[in-house]
Amino acid sequence: MVNYQTWLKEIDDNTRLSKLSIPGTHNSAACHTALPSVQCQGKSVTDQLKHGVRFLDIRAGRQLIKNDDPKQELQVIHGKFPVRIPFPIQLEDVLKEVYDFLDDNKSETVIVSLKQEGSNDWDNPNDEFPNLIWEKYVEPNKDKWYLNTDIPKVGDARGKAVLFRRFGVNNEDRKREFGFDAASWKYNTTDDDRGSFVVQDFCEVQKADDIPTKINYVKDLANKAKDYTKDNDNKLFVNFTSASNFFDHDCWPQQIANALLKSDVADKFEKGVGIIVLDYVESDDWKLSKKLVDSNF
Template identity: 35%
Template sequence: MPDLTIRNLTATALELKLVERFDGKATSGGEHKVKGKISGVFKGSSVAQHARIKGESRDSRELSLPLGRFETHGTDVQAPEPGREVVRLTFEFDGHRYQVDVPGESTRSLVMKKLDDGPHEYTVVYVTNGSCVSIYSSTHLVSWMKELRDEWPLTALSIPGTHNSPTSHVALPSVRCQAVGIREQLDNGVRFFDVRVQVNSNDNKSDLILVHSAFPISLTGTKYFHDLLDDVYSFLDANPSETLIMSIKREGTGKGTDEQLSKHLHQRYAAPDNAKWWTEPRIPRLGEARGRVVLFRRHVNDASLDAEHDGRGYGLDCADWPDNCEDATTGGPGIARVQDFYEMDASHNIVKKIELARAHLERAAERVCPVDPAPGDENKPFFVNFLSASNFFNANCWPEKIAAKLNPATIEYMALRHGEAGKGPNELPVGDGSTGILVTDWVGLDGDWDLIRCIVGWNARLQLKE
C-alpha cells in the first residue's frame, strides 16, 4: 500500500502526534446501484471502502509531523489496506488533541473526535484511491458566512449552489433535479439558487410559476415563486449574517416576455421588500449583501428599469448567457465566467463534463481578489461552474445519474488536487484557492451534505489574508 498524504485545509496549524493501526472488517462492498435516486453521494471515482475496527491496536507509533495551514505533506504512514485495516490518527492543536479513524464506517465525511475540551472542530474526507486525508474546518452550515469579513467581494467566496433549485417535488423524468427543498438547502449552506419561472401575462397581480424548461416542477400541483420567497425571507430573518444569489430565468409555456418578467419582479416582489434585495448592477461586498437576495438576472430588463440606481440599471445583467458552454463570459468581463456544458448523449460526455468542471475549479483557484477592493479592482467576475447535465431521452443521463458521478468526482478533486499549484488539468498557479460558485444537482439526499461542506471549507483560506 502507498503512504498516506495529509492535507491540512484549515486556518489552524496542526501536528500529527500518534498513529495506531487496527485490523478492520469491511462494512460494505461492491458498487452502489443507482435506481432513480443516488444511493450514496460520496464514493470517490472508484468504489469507496469502509471498515469497522476489530479488537485492540496491533501497532502504535508516536511522532511529530507539523502540518501548517493549507499545507500538504507526505508521510511514512502506510495507508490502510482497503476493507482489512483501519488507521487511527491523533492530531494536536495548542495542546488539545483530536482523533479520527480512516477509513470510517460509512461513505460520509468523518468528524474528528475531541479527546478533551479543544476549541475547534474538524471534518475529514478520506479518498481511498489517492491515499489522502483532507482536513477541513467543520462549519455551521446554516450561518457559515458569519465567519467572513464584511469587506470581501462576493466573488472572493467559495459558494455552493443548486441547479433548478426548487425542483425537489414528484415530477416528470429529468425534471426533478434536487433531493430536498429550498429551506433545507439554505439551512445546509447553499447560497446560489437557479430559479426558472413562467410569465403568463403582463398582469402584475398574477404570481410567477416555477418551471423547469417547458414543464411544471411538480405533478401534485402548481408551485409558485412567492412561496419560495417566503422560505428565503424566513431564513434571512433568522440568519442575518447570510446572503444568497438568485439567478432568475424565464422558461415555460407562458406568453409573457423577459421585459414583462423584469417589471413583475421589480413591482411585485423586490420593490415592496426593498430591504431584502440587492438590485444594484454591481457585485456587492459581503457586508452590503448580508440579509439580502442578490439579483442575478438571466433575462432582459424592460427599458423602464434603465433609470434605476441613478441610471445604471437594475440587477446583475447576465441576459446574454452562453448556451452549452465550456468556458465563456456573460455580462461583460465583470459579472461571470461560466462552465455550463449540459448536453449528454453518451458516457464519454460524462467524462468530458467531469474534466470541464475540474478545469473551471482550477481557473477559480488561480484568481486573486483583494480585500476591500479599490474602485476599478472590484470587477472580478464570479466563476460559475455547473456540475449539472442531462438528456431527457436517455434514462442513464437523467440528473440524478449524472450527479452520482459528478458530485463524488468533484469531492475527490477538491480533496486531492484543488488549491495545489500545477496539480489541476491545465497546471495553473494558485491564487486565493477559491472554488467559485459550484452549481449542483441532488445534494442532501439522506442527509449527505459532504459536497457542500467541501465547498464551504475552502473559505477558510480567506482567513490567511486577513
C-alpha cells in the same frame, strides 16, 4: 467546526462574494415529485440554505393551467414543465423561503438567480417579464434585496438576497437598479467570459460516456477561478455541474450527480473556485456543499 447555517458570519465584511467558494443548486426548487428528468434536488430550498447553499437557480414562468390569471402569478418551471405535479410551486412561496431564512440568519446572504422559462409569449421588447418581476416580487420587498449591479462585499449583502438577473431589461433607468446583469451567455458553453462573470454551462451530455467530459469542464473552470481569484475579485465564476439528455435515463440529473460524487472533482474545490452549481446537493450527507464551504477557511 463550521456552522453551515451561518458560515458567512465568519467571513470578513470586506470580502467580495467573488473571492469565495460558494455552493449553489441547479433548479433549486425542483425538489418535489415530478418527472424524474425534471427533478434536480432531493431537499427543500430551506434545507439547502441551512446546509450552506448560497446560490439558488430559480426559473419562473406563467401558470400553465391558468393562463388568464389576472394576478399573473408566476410558478416555478424547469424547461417547459412545472417542478411539482399536480400542484405547481409559486415563485412567491420560494422567495418567502429565502426571506424567512435571511430574517432568521442576518449574517448570511443568498444569491438568487432568476430566469424566465416556460412559455415564449412574453412581450420582451416592452419588458413585460422584467416589469412583472419588479412590480410584483421585487419592489414590494426592496428592503430584502441587494439590487446594485456590482459584485457585493459580504458586509454589504448580509441579510439580503442578491439578485443575479438572468433576463434582459430594455429600460436603461430600471437596469441600473435591477441587480447583477447576467442576462445571457453562450448556450452549452465550456468557458464564457462576459467581463464581470465567467460561466461553464456545458449541458448537452448525449450519453453516459460523455459525463467524464462534463466533469473535466467543471474541474477546468474551478482551477481557472482559483488562480484568478488569488489576486482579483472583479469576476464572478459560475460553474454548473448539471447536464442532461431527456431521452437517456443514464443522463438524467440524479445519475450525473452520482457520477460527480464518485469522481475526484471535490479535490479541486479549494478556496476561491467561485459558485459551483450542484444537482442533488444533499447526496452523501451534503458532501460537496460542505467541501466548498470548508475551503473558505
